[in-house]
Amino acid sequence: MAKRSSLSIRIVEGKNLPAKDITGSSDPYCIVKVDNEPIIRTATVWKTLCPFWGEEYQVHLPPAFHAVAFYVMDEDALSRDDVIGKVCLTRDTLAAHPKGFSGWAHLTEVDPDEEVQGEIHLRLEVVPGPRARRLLRCSVLEARDLAPKDRNGASDPFVRVRYSGRTQETSIVKKSRYPRWNEMFEFELEEGAAEALCVEAWDWDLVSRNDFLGKVVFNVQKLCAAQKEEGWFRLQPDQSKNRRGEGNLGSLQLEVRLRDETVLPSGCYQPLVQLLCREVKLGTQGPGQLIALIEETTSTECRQDVATNLLKLFLGQGLAKDFLDLLFQLELGRTSEANTLFRSNSLASKSMESFLKVAGMRYLHGVLGPIIDKVFEEKKYVELDPSKVEVKDVGCSGLHRPQTEAEVLEQSAQTLRAHLAALLSALSRSVRACPAVVRATFRQLFRRVRERFPSAQHENVPFIAVTSFLCLRFVSPAIMAPKLFHLRERHADARTSRTLLLLAKAVQNVGNMDTPASRAKEAWMEPLQPTVRQGVAQLKDFITKLVDIEEKEELGLQRALSLQAPPVKEGPLFIHRTKGKGPLMSSFKKLHFSLTTEALSFAKTPNSKKSALIKPANIRAAEKVEEKSFGSSNVMQLIYEDDAGKPQTVYLQCRCVNELNQWLSALRKVSIGNPGLLGSYHPGVFRGDKWSCCHQKDKSDLGCDKTRSRVTLQEWNDPLDHDLEAQLIYRHLLGVEPALREKHRELSAGTEAGSVLTGPGGAPEDPLAQLLQVLRDLQEAHRSSPASSPPSEPSCLLELQT
Numbered sequence: 001m002a003k004r005s006s007l008s009i010r011i012v013e014g015k016n017l018p019a020k021d022i023t024g025s026s027d028p029y030c031i032v033k034v035d036n037e038p039i040i041r042t043a044t045v046w047k048t049l050c051p052f053w054g055e056e057y058q059v060h061l062p063p064a065f066h067a068v069a070f071y072v073m074d075e076d077a078l079s080r081d082d083v084i085g086k087v088c089l090t091r092d093t094l095a096a097h098p099k100g101f102s103g104w105a106h107l108t109e110v111d112p113d114e115e116v117q118g119e120i121h122l123r124l125e126v127v128p129g130p131r132a133r134r135l136l137r138c139s140v141l142e143a144r145d146l147a148p149k150d151r152n153g154a155s156d157p158f159v160r161v162r163y164s165g166r167t168q169e170t171s172i173v174k175k176s177r178y179p180r181w182n183e184m185f186e187f188e189l190e191e192g193a194a195e196a197l198c199v200e201a202w203d204w205d206l207v208s209r210n211d212f213l214g215k216v217v218f219n220v221q222k223l224c225a226a227q228k229e230e231g232w233f234r235l236q237p238d239q240s241k242n243r244r245g246e247g248n249l250g251s252l253q254l255e256v257r258l259r260d261e262t263v264l265p266s267g268c269y270q271p272l273v274q275l276l277c278r279e280v281k282l283g284t285q286g287p288g289q290l291i292a293l294i295e296e297t298t299s300t301e302c303r304q305d306v307a308t309n310l311l312k313l314f315l316g317q318g319l320a321k322d323f324l325d326l327l328f329q330l331e332l333g334r335t336s337e338a339n340t341l342f343r344s345n346s347l348a349s350k351s352m353e354s355f356l357k358v359a360g361m362r363y364l365h366g367v368l369g370p371i372i373d374k375v376f377e378e379k380k381y382v383e384l385d386p387s388k389v390e391v392k393d394v395g396c397s398g399l400h401r402p403q404t405e406a407e408v409l410e411q412s413a414q415t416l417r418a419h420l421a422a423l424l425s426a427l428s429r430s431v432r433a434c435p436a437v438v439r440a441t442f443r444q445l446f447r448r449v450r451e452r453f454p455s456a457q458h459e460n461v462p463f464i465a466v467t468s469f470l471c472l473r474f475v476s477p478a479i480m481a482p483k484l485f486h487l488r489e490r491h492a493d494a495r496t497s498r499t500l501l502l503l504a505k506a507v508q509n510v511g512n513m514d515t516p517a518s519r520a521k522e523a524w525m526e527p528l529q530p531t532v533r534q535g536v537a538q539l540k541d542f543i544t545k546l547v548d549i550e551e552k553e554e555l556g557l558q559r560a561l562s563l564q565a566p567p568v569k570e571g572p573l574f575i576h577r578t579k580g581k582g583p584l585m586s587s588f589k590k591l592h593f594s595l596t597t598e599a600l601s602f603a604k605t606p607n608s609k610k611s612a613l614i615k616p617a618n619i620r621a622a623e624k625v626e627e628k629s630f631g632s633s634n635v636m637q638l639i640y641e642d643d644a645g646k647p648q649t650v651y652l653q654c655r656c657v658n659e660l661n662q663w664l665s666a667l668r669k670v671s672i673g674n675p676g677l678l679g680s681y682h683p684g685v686f687r688g689d690k691w692s693c694c695h696q697k698d699k700s701d702l703g704c705d706k707t708r709s710r711v712t713l714q715e716w717n718d719p720l721d722h723d724l725e726a727q728l729i730y731r732h733l734l735g736v737e738p739a740l741r742e743k744h745r746e747l748s749a750g751t752e753a754g755s756v757l758t759g760p761g762g763a764p765e766d767p768l769a770q771l772l773q774v775l776r777d778l779q780e781a782h783r784s785s786p787a788s789s790p791p792s793e794p795s796c797l798l799e800l801q802t
Contacts, residue, residue, distance in 0.1 A: 070089075352441075
């Protein structure tokens with residue numbers, strides 16, 4: 001039993017941003033921080049004050065996080081990036097919006113005194129003093145994860161303690177974000193005094209003014225009642241100053257949803273899972289048709305989430321193909337016109353979209369990746385619409401002449417024909433590379449549609465049914481937005497975006513089997529018709545081979561794939577090599593790494609022979625490294641045990657913050673169940689005779705910062721979490737329980753006095769009645785679970801600030 005929190009984040013767009021460059025524009029991107037920890041960086045949108053990102057993320061977090069902040073930045077090639085503004089959403093704000101926060105939020109100015117982070121370890125006591133008076137004793141022990149205020153990526157922190165007009169200060173710890181003081185201060189307590197005790201952390205500067213690092217304010221009267229208090233206290237910003245006006249910093253459109261789930265033991269969900277699986281196995285012949293009722297009672301706005309959860313649940317049970325086949329039959333049963341088949345956002349369409357992303361993303365990367373890379377590398381000007389053609393100058397041996405519109409159109413058509421032909425050729429060769437479960441699902445779809453529309457005039461309908469998912473809902477969206485399908489790290493510029501859009505339109509025309517209706521929409525696509533007609537024949541041949549898979553071959557392919565551990569994450573990383581003593585005698589060497597559930601391996605190139613480095617079962621922590629440790633950013637450390645059981649650490653550098661967080665997520669997921677995971681670690685390195693982070697001289701000293709093993713990013717190739725999917729389905733069904741009860745009353749109205757048929761032991765035979773009983777049982781299990789009790793209140797000694 002565990003409580004899990006997750007954030008669904010969609011960064012949509014910005015508007016009316018201020019110009020930060022001399023050109024009167026900006027190059028904006030967003031950084032997302034959870035409790036001041038950067039976890040996401042969007043792509044940069046160049047030369048615009050109204051950027052569109054449309055990027056979606058799901059982040060899994062410990063339930064105790066406090067706030068998520070969105071910083072809009074302006075990228076600069078030669079100087080430090082400018083901060084435009086930020087939007088901050090506290091956990092309480094998100095919890096007050098169960099359906100999520102959605103809309104425009106004004107950017108506010110970033111105040112250095114509000115940019116605080118970290119925690120401070122204090123011991124507070126009320127002790128007897130001289131002459132029968134009482135003393136307030138404040139022991140300042142240590143701090144962790146303080147904000148870096150100096151150029152070297154560290155701070156020079158000290159603590160100032162104020163009470164009743166007196167101020168005392170600790171010593172200064174140089175170049176550390178994890179200082180240890182172990183200093184004690186005493187103040188005389190005045191009877192009936194209402195003044196608060198204020199503990200402030202500061203960064204000492206020799207020349208400029210000291211930088212504020214955060215503070216904690218205590219209610220002394222409550223402390224007197226408690227007599228003693230010790231713990232880690234989160235540093236708070238200084239909100240005593242008048243807040244500056246928002247100014248004209250623009251706005252950010254966001255969709256953020258917090259979801260807290262208490263996941264029960266697996267056995268609690270078995271009745272629900274077994275009931276749904278039985279309904280899928282029975283198909284449309286099932287007495288209750290629960291899947292049809294779930295679709296009927298699910299609103300449009302949450303249909304995608306429900307489809308994804310159901311798909312993952314049945315994928316884990318080995319019933320994804322049967323579940324989708326049932327949805328195909330349900331949709332075909334209510335469709336009379338062939339040209340409207342699978343065109344709506346039905347549960348079948350949404351489930352198939354999720355299925356292709358979960359089961360077919362690696363296949364998509366193999367087919368589409370090289371074509372997308374070539375489009376980005378060429379950066380050619382491509383336009384087929386005469387009303388949008390821009391006449392450019394072309395040079396030849398020093399002679400320049402204006403390029404005619406006809407030449408632009410002809411060159412554009414040639415470029416697009418080449419890209420389309422390459423894509424169709426790659427698709428035609430990819431039959432064996434397509435996952436067996438995807439091929440088998442398309443086989444079922446093809447057969448069901450052909451059975452429903454058997455006439456000669458509907459000869460192309462089974463092919464269009466397949467392409468409506470494969471081309472229109474999978475390949476074409478990936479072409480138009482390769483960043484969102486992880487095909488590229490950055491968004492395309494305006495020129496490349498136009499090329500990708502035209503290529504996607506051509507793929508859609510091929511997917512529609514070159515119907516007159518698709519040709520009539522945009523007559524200026526006519527130059528591509530020869531390639532489109534040839535592509536239709538290629539695509540039909542490809543689909544015929546794709547769906548020609550028998551049960552025996554399907555099982556053989558699945559068995560062969562099951563013997564190979566699929567990569568959880570792979571790509572280039574830089575591994576730290578020590579050549580001698582001192583920071584200048586170390587370097588990072590580029591290698592290709594591959595992580596599976598069996599090993600973290602490396603090789604010189606992607607196609608070279610791999611050498612195993614670490615077994616995931618031996619991993620004890622995967623954490624970030626302070627920038628000052630190597631003078632480089634985006635470095636992580638992997639703490640593990642070698643074959644002799646001795647602790648070892650390897651340092652790996654990533655190319656960007658997103659790649660860093662993706663690797664950390666992948667490493668944490670494959671090791672989440674390991675015994676002996678560390679609760680603390682050193683974010684620095686042991687160099688010379690001390691740790692660079694906290695300056696402790698014992699190499700075996702316990703870490704000075706807490707690990708973050710539960711902070712992960714959700715990816716399309718994540719291992720399936722059966723209990724979580726079952727909990728999410730239960731949560732949805734609980735929300736539509738009144739509608740299900742009403743439906744049950746309607747269905748049972750024909751029985752005598754509305755009675756419900758029961759089987760042996762008094763259990764209801766009606767599947768819908770069984771489902772309602774399962775929901776009641778799960779609701780009772782949640783009520784009695786300890787994790788469902790309200791979280792304990794924070795220490796009452798903290799003085800609330802407004």
